[in-house]
Amino acid sequence: MFTLNAQSGVPIYRQLIEQIRRLVASGQLKPGDELPSVRELALAHAVNPMTISKAYSLAEAEGLLARQRGKPMCVAEQEHNKESKAERLKRLRPLVTQLINAAQQLNLSTQDVVSAVSHEMEQEND
Amino acid sequence: MFTLNAQSGVPIYRQLIEQIRRLVASGQLKPGDELPSVRELALAHAVNPMTISKAYSLAEAEGLLARQRGKPMCVAEQEHNKESKAERLKRLRPLVTQLINAAQQLNLSTQDVVSAVSHEMEQEND
Amino acid sequence: MFTLNAQSGVPIYRQLIEQIRRLVASGQLKPGDELPSVRELALAHAVNPMTISKAYSLAEAEGLLARQRGKPMCVAEQEHNKESKAERLKRLRPLVTQLINAAQQLNLSTQDVVSAVSHEMEQEND
Amino acid sequence: MFTLNAQSGVPIYRQLIEQIRRLVASGQLKPGDELPSVRELALAHAVNPMTISKAYSLAEAEGLLARQRGKPMCVAEQEHNKESKAERLKRLRPLVTQLINAAQQLNLSTQDVVSAVSHEMEQEND
DNA sequence: GTGGTCTAGACCACC
DNA sequence: GTGGTCTAGACCACA
Numbered sequence: 001m002f003t004l005n006a007q008s009g010v011p012i013y014r015q016l017i018e019q020i021r022r023l024v025a026s027g028q029l030k031p032g033d034e035l036p037s038v039r040e041l042a043l044a045h046a047v048n049p050m051t052i053s054k055a056y057s058l059a060e061a062e063g064l065l066a067r068q069r070g071k072p073m074c075v076a077e078q079e080h081n082k083e084s085k086a087e088r089l090k091r092l093r094p095l096v097t098q099l100i101n102a103a104q105q106l107n108l109s110t111q112d113v114v115s116a117v118s119h120e121m122e123q124e125n126d
Numbered sequence: 127m128f129t130l131n132a133q134s135g136v137p138i139y140r141q142l143i144e145q146i147r148r149l150v151a152s153g154q155l156k157p158g159d160e161l162p163s164v165r166e167l168a169l170a171h172a173v174n175p176m177t178i179s180k181a182y183s184l185a186e187a188e189g190l191l192a193r194q195r196g197k198p199m200c201v202a203e204q205e206h207n208k209e210s211k212a213e214r215l216k217r218l219r220p221l222v223t224q225l226i227n228a229a230q231q232l233n234l235s236t237q238d239v240v241s242a243v244s245h246e247m248e249q250e251n252d
Numbered sequence: 253m254f255t256l257n258a259q260s261g262v263p264i265y266r267q268l269i270e271q272i273r274r275l276v277a278s279g280q281l282k283p284g285d286e287l288p289s290v291r292e293l294a295l296a297h298a299v300n301p302m303t304i305s306k307a308y309s310l311a312e313a314e315g316l317l318a319r320q321r322g323k324p325m326c327v328a329e330q331e332h333n334k335e336s337k338a339e340r341l342k343r344l345r346p347l348v349t350q351l352i353n354a355a356q357q358l359n360l361s362t363q364d365v366v367s368a369v370s371h372e373m374e375q376e377n378d
Numbered sequence: 379m380f381t382l383n384a385q386s387g388v389p390i391y392r393q394l395i396e397q398i399r400r401l402v403a404s405g406q407l408k409p410g411d412e413l414p415s416v417r418e419l420a421l422a423h424a425v426n427p428m429t430i431s432k433a434y435s436l437a438e439a440e441g442l443l444a445r446q447r448g449k450p451m452c453v454a455e456q457e458h459n460k461e462s463k464a465e466r467l468k469r470l471r472p473l474v475t476q477l478i479n480a481a482q483q484l485n486l487s488t489q490d491v492v493s494a495v496s497h498e499m500e501q502e503n504d
Numbered sequence: 505g506t507g508g509t510c511t512a513g514a515c516c517a518c519c
Numbered sequence: 520g521t522g523g524t525c526t527a528g529a530c531c532a533c534a
Contacts, residue, residue: 003227010135011517019231026233048322048519088232089242095225096239096246101129102221103247105145106214107152110247113222114240116215120222121229121236137524164507174526179507187313196426196506196534255479261388263509271483278485290522300511305522322519322521340484341494347480348491348498351473353381355499357397358466359404362499365474366492368467372474373481373488389532426534506534512527519521 001036004045012047013055020059024075025083025091034072035065127162130171138173142181146190150207151214157203161191253288256297264299268307272316276333277340283329287317379414382423390425391433398437402453403461403469412450413443 002019004012023029035041038056042049056073059065066076075081083091103113128145130138149155161167164182168175182199185191192202201207209217229239254271256264275281287293290308294301308325311317318328327333335343355365380397382390401407413419416434420427434451437443444454453459461469481491 008135009137009140013517014135022228022231026231028231028233051518054517085234085238088234089238091232092225092228092234092239092242093246095221095228096242099218099221099225099243100247100250102148102218104250105148105152105154106217107154108211108214108218110244110251112211112215113218113247114244116218116222117225117243118236118240120219121226121239124226124230132525139524163505165505175507176509176527177525179509180524182507184313187310193507194534195532198506258510261386261392263387265509266387274480274483278483280483280485289520291520301522302512302524303510305524306509308522319522320519321517324521337486337490340486341490343484344477344480344486344491344494345498347473347477348494351470351477351495352499352502354400354470354473356502357400357404357406358469359406360463360466360470362496364463364467365470365499366496368470368474369477369495370488370492372471373478373491376478376482377488391532429533432532506532508531508533509529510531511529514524514526516524517522 002041002045004047006047012051013058016052016055017059017062017064020055020064022088022091024064024081025088027082029075031075031077031081033075035074037072128167128171130173132173138177139181139184142178143185143188143190146181146185148214148217150190150201151209151217153208155201157201157207159201160198161200163198254293254297256299258299264303265307265310268304269311269314269316272307272311274340274343276316276327277335277343279334281327283327283333285327286324287326289324380419380423382425384425390429391436394430394433395437395440395442398433398442400466400469402442402459403466405460407453409453409455409459411453413452415450 001023002016004015006012008015020029020035029035035056036044038049038052041047041052056065060067060073060076063076063078065073067073099113099117127149128142130141132138134141146155146161155161161182162170164175164178167173167178171178182191186193186199186202189202189204191199193199225239225243253275254268256267258264260267272281272287281287287308288296290301290304293299293304297304308317312319312325312328315328315330317325319325351365351369379401380394382393384390386393398407398413407413413434414422416427416430419425419430434443438445438451438454441454441456443451445451477491477495
């Protein structure tokens with residue numbers, strides 16, 4: 001469900017929040033859906049539970065998640081949880097920009113990048 | 127020449143090293159080429175000179191750059207500086223993967239991503 | 253554990269790295285052994301923590317030390333950490349050469365130097 | 379005559395001054411003796427002439443050397459230029475201490491060090 | 505002018 | 520508690 005990378009330099013809890021935002025924005029996490037427990041997620045990704053807990057707490061402060069006593073956290077019931085395609089594309093842009101910057105520094109053409117992306121996506125969809 | 131983003135979570139000096147690696151790999155920086163001075167780069171990106179200096183030093187430790195006393199650092203004269211297209215595509219992969227993960231979490235299709243990428247690249251090339 | 257000399261002209265962080273190399277080479281620091289914390293060492297030697305940190309980071313880049321999140325750095329589990337006596341004598345050579353150069357410039361005889369060295373070592377071993 | 383090492387971390391001009399001090403202390407440079415010209419020395423050691431010049435100037439300020447218009451610098455005529463053996467041994471001590479510290483960190487015995495030193499000195503004397 | 509080293513002190517991420 | 524990153528600013532070595 002989540003992809004955490006300890007080497008990337010980006011704090012783990014931020015990676016987690018960002019991914020929760022995306023799943024909520026796309027409707028893959030709907031209001032009321034339960035998230036994995038802190039312990040479960042920590043174990044699965046070999047990460048300290050406090051790190052997961054911090055991400056959940058910040059996501060709660062942001063109005064993304066809601067705490068339910070004695071039960072796992074769930075997606076908050078709120079306005080415009082699910083976003084339009086345009087909004088979701090906007091969320092993707094920073095990553096696109098980053099990719100393109102790298103491609104230019106690597107002297108790769110649009111064609112190279114597009115084929116790398118589409119090829120990789122096909123694989124993932126298997 | 128370089129794109130530094132203080133918000134990205136990735137340390138600035140690491141962003142810089144990574145971009146130097148790419149420019150060397152693509153031959154856009156050739157052995158002997160001089161890099162911008164520490165102060166110049168620091169000023170241009172509103173960053174502390176030590177941060178730039180740290181990146182340069184680590185790039186030197188890595189064999190990427192060479193120090194010339196009293197002169198700006200330059201690209202090291204060394205083995206396979208310039209890399210094949212395959213190698214450069216390999217360097218791009220982590221970013222592609224990251225993009226695709228995000229796209230899937232945002233429930234965007236291959237077509238959405240590819241068109242976002244190619245559209246953005248066209249703009250950059252203007 | 254370490255002998256740092258701010259007056260020697262050799263940067264402190266380099267002195268530290270060199271001494272770590274020696275202790276690892278001789279097996280006095282074994283893989284897994286923890287090093288003093290940055291703050292502790294900085295305090296003990298009246299040096300800025302960043303200076304120690306820089307040494308540790310470079311030693312890590314060199315594969316000598318390993319980082320453990322939230323815990324002190326430790327000696328890396330790696331290839332030929334411990335070195336043969338011949339290798340260790342090779343590490344000593346630059347210092348021997350330096351000493352001998354000085355001795356010759358001071359017009360001191362082999363006997364003078366040898367007795368100075370052995371006398372000093374006896375004292376240290378007390 | 380001089381041994382300069384650009385890698386050692388110790389500033390070149392300091393290395394030079396220290397070596398002049400030693401040669402004067404041992405009487406290998408006597409009052410009135412001329413030193414190599416700045417240009418000559420700079421060329422021989424592939425060093426910037428200003429660096430040599432700085433060393434000479436500081437040695438002059440220290441009363442070690444004297445400038446003679448239009449001629450190379452020479453050793454100053456002064457009190458106790460030449461030093462007793464005890465004094466010269468004292469100048470050697472820091473290097474001895476440094477060597478011994480390294481030897482202990484390398485887990486080498488007095489015997490190892492002494493034999494390395496005497497062996498090396500024999501070679502030099504050939 | 506260049507880069508290098510160090511300091512003092514702030515804030516962050518993770519255990 | 521650990522190390523990591525960054526800043527602002529000083530001083531040094533070298534061309």
